[in-house]
Amino acid sequence: MSSSVRSTRSARAVLGASVLALTLLGTSACGPDNSSADTAAAAGAPALGLPANLDDLKKWKFEDWEKWAKDYALPAATKGFWTLEKLLQAKPNEPIEPPAPQPAGTQAPAQPSAPGPSTPAAGSKPPAGQPTQPGHPTTPAAATTPAAPKPSNTQQPASQAPAPPKQPAQQPSQAPAQPTQAPAQPSQPAQPPAQPGQPPAQPADNGNDPLPKTVNAQPLQHPYTKLAVHGKLFADEPGAGAAGGGLGRSQCSATVVADPAHPGKSNLVWTAGHCVHQGKGGSFYSNISFIPAFNSNAAMSGGKQADESQYAPFGIWGATQAVTSPQWKAEGGKTGDAATHYDFAVIRVKPADGAKSLEETVGGAVPVWFNAPRDQLSVTEYGYPAAPPFDGMELNRCESGKPGRLSYEPTRPPMLVIGCTMTGGSSGGGWLAVKDGKPALVSNVSVGKHTGDPMYQAGPYLDDVAAGAYDFLSKKG
Structure with missing residues (x-):
């Protein structure tokens, strides 16, 4: 079966899937x-x-996470805080950029671990396993001349595939046409198991596969009735907000996930760590709020104005708890490096008093598939790209097929990498794959390259660290 067929079946399974229960091993x-x-x-x-x-x-164990995650409780956003004006002020939270390519004959710079870009010393050597090209050691020659994705605000007939997005008038130039399918990734030799007390064996290729071919993002048909588990996440960066004239407000994408401790009544949402926490030396954002099925009925499409009941059909849900990985909080920054291997976060939102849970309200939640076998994955990414040529008003997807591996640190599990043209605002968007015939979340957008060819995004491989954080927040509710 071709990866194209698998991707199509995966997307169809996502649209009609029911919720799976998730059991975590202690x-x-x-x-x-x-x-x-x-x-x-x-x-x-x-x-x-x-x-x-x-x-x-x-x-x-749970007790260990509780000792460490002392700041998981968040002050909820005041009811009515996210007005239309503030939502429109929110800037796209960009997927973390891969390291800049180095001129021929020079060495790649060491990656910064502090938040914000920094200028490395000339001639510095890359850390072990650092890609020598933007996010990767080798870049295959482009097979075709790609065309940039263009957002579309028109509805698609249910019997037809969505039309390629339209380019906004303000974009002066277009990138060449992209292939719509990611290539199969070469299998890698198995590594011998690590001995007790010894670090895991480093892959001979430093955990990197050839970069995938670009896959065009496609807008989903309105309304998003069967896709209400996907939505937009808004937040205020610490020290910004009103004092910064709204310049610290940001928008990401996120997905409703199942809650093992509260089956059928989940209030948990999965996103990227950099969408809720600044990383090294920083703190959690404030006023973190989730809008499932944002703009489901196209009320905001094409520059139109609308009231809250139209662009937030299931309401605006404020976060009261959040947890991300110790690696992201200790090392996270603005450039792809070892911390991005664990760039994920789980948040809990609060229903209105006496109201139904988030899962009951939107009609479902997806389980999280930890330690998923890489060779069994065919990924479909969902998100609300908001940086040009997109405008953040449309839910898009990339049917990207089998993910490859991308690594900034070979002692950590390689990230998943797929071809996709989504831009800023897609950060945190869920990557779904089919498990036992139904959709499950396997990663989220962390790193992204949105210019040139190929265009790609990478997300963390969700291992036992992610499962521990998820289990902790599930039990805290």
């Missing part, structure tokens, strides 16, 4: 109190009490 391990102070200090985050190695972190 593990035992040394928690934050057993980590070495010297090791934590060397990692640049002594206050977080990180364990000495990744294997210990993967074995954290």
Whole structure:
């Protein structure tokens, strides 16, 4: 079966899927109190009490996460805070940029771990496993001349595939036409298992596959009745908000996920870590709010104005809890590096008093598939790209097929990478794959390259660390 057919079947399964229950396996391990102070200090985050190695972190129990995640409780946004004016002020939260390509004959710079871009010293050497090209060691020659995606605000007949997005008038130029399918990725030799007490064996290729071919994002047909698990996430960056004239307001994408501790009544939402937390040296954003099925009926399409009941058909849900990975909080920044391997977050939203849960309100939630076999995945990405040539008003998808591997640090699980033309605002958008005939979330948008050829996005591989954070927040509700 071709990857195109698999992708199509995956998309159809997503549209009509029911909710799966998710069972997490408990593990035992040394928690934050057993980590070495010297090791934590060397990692640049002594206050977080990180364990000495990744294997210990993967074995954290609920009590360990609770000791560490002391700031998971968030002040909820005031009811009515997100007015239409503020929503329109929110700038697209860009997927993290891969490292800039280096001129021939020069060495790639070391990656910064602090938030915000920095200028590396000339001639500095890349860390072990760092890609030598933008986010990757090798870039295949372009087979075709791609065309940039263009947003479309017109409805599509149900029997027809969505038309390619239209380019806004303000865009002066167009990129060449993209192939619509990601190539099959070459299989990699199995690595010998790590010995107890030893770090995992590093892949011979540093965990990188050839970059995928570009896949055009396609707008979904209105209304988004069967896709209401997808939505937009808004937040205020610390120190900005009203004082910054709205310049600190940002928008991302997110997905309603199942809650194992509250089956059928989930209030959990999955997104990227950089959509809710600044990373190294920073803190959680404020006024984090989720709007499922944003603009489902096209009330805001084409520059139109609308009231809240039209662009937020299921309401605006304020977050009261959030957790991301220790790696993102200790190391996260603005350029693709080791921290992006764990750039994910789970938030809990609060229903109105006496109201139904988020899952009951939107009609479903998707389970999260941890440690998913890479060779069984055919990914469809969903999101609300808001940077040009998109305007953030349309839910789009990329039927990208089998993901490849992308790695900035070979001792960590390689990220998943797919071809996709979505831009800023798609950060945090859910990547779905079919498990037992039904959709499950396997990653979210973290890294993105939106110019040239190929255009691609990468997301974290959700392993036991992600499962631990998810299990913690599920039980805290």
